[in-house]
Amino acid sequence: MKMIAAVDRNWSIGKDGNLLVRIPEDQKFFKRMTLGKTVVMGRKTLDSLPGGRALKDRANIVLTRNPDFARENVTVVHSVGEALSLLSDIPADDVMIIGGETVYRAFLPYCDGAWITMVGAAFEADSRIPDLDREPGWDMVSESEPAEHNGIRYTFREYRHTPET
């Protein structure tokens, strides 16, 4: 499985339940990389989607501790272990971890890679993920040419993770 996230230069990812910045090319990239796959997210990230609705044309798995939680087109799980056992039946290449902070952190050890949109700016934020350039076992294997949207520069990076044995 892989994670996919847009981060600023401090590896911040969100503020007050929202994304830090919306870059149309990044949203297209996210769609292209997740369509037809299984996406795993926290309940807060689900609530941040338009109408709080599941992503179309993807199998949506949502973590919550609320035993009564239900949402249309969502498979609800109540722990990381329950998610992992559900995911064990799905080819790893078809699973994308899409956030937010608590879910990225919980699944980081199980990911074999990450797609990171690196935004060359620093925003005020309340959610962040570990800096993969400093995480043992994580290596950047490619980075796109820089692009720009409304004066904000960004690149698409691919990271690979070799878990310690």
Ligand SMILES: NC(=O)c1ccc[n+]([C@@H]2O[C@H](COP(=O)([O-])OP(=O)(O)OC[C@H]3O[C@@H](n4cnc5c(N)ncnc54)[C@H](OP(=O)(O)O)[C@@H]3O)[C@@H](O)[C@H]2O)c1
């Ligand atoms: N930049 C990006 O690429 C990106 C992507 C996604 C999200 N985000 C941002 O990230 C922020 C949200 O992150 P967050 O960490 O606050 O929320 P989150 O990870 O989306 O959701 C947290 C919720 O998930 C459930 N959960 C988490 N771990 C669990 C576990 N081990 N077992 C059972 N349930 C679990 C809990 O739901 P209950 O409270 O219902 O129990 C928890 O409150 C927002 O600002 C969002 O915009 C950014």
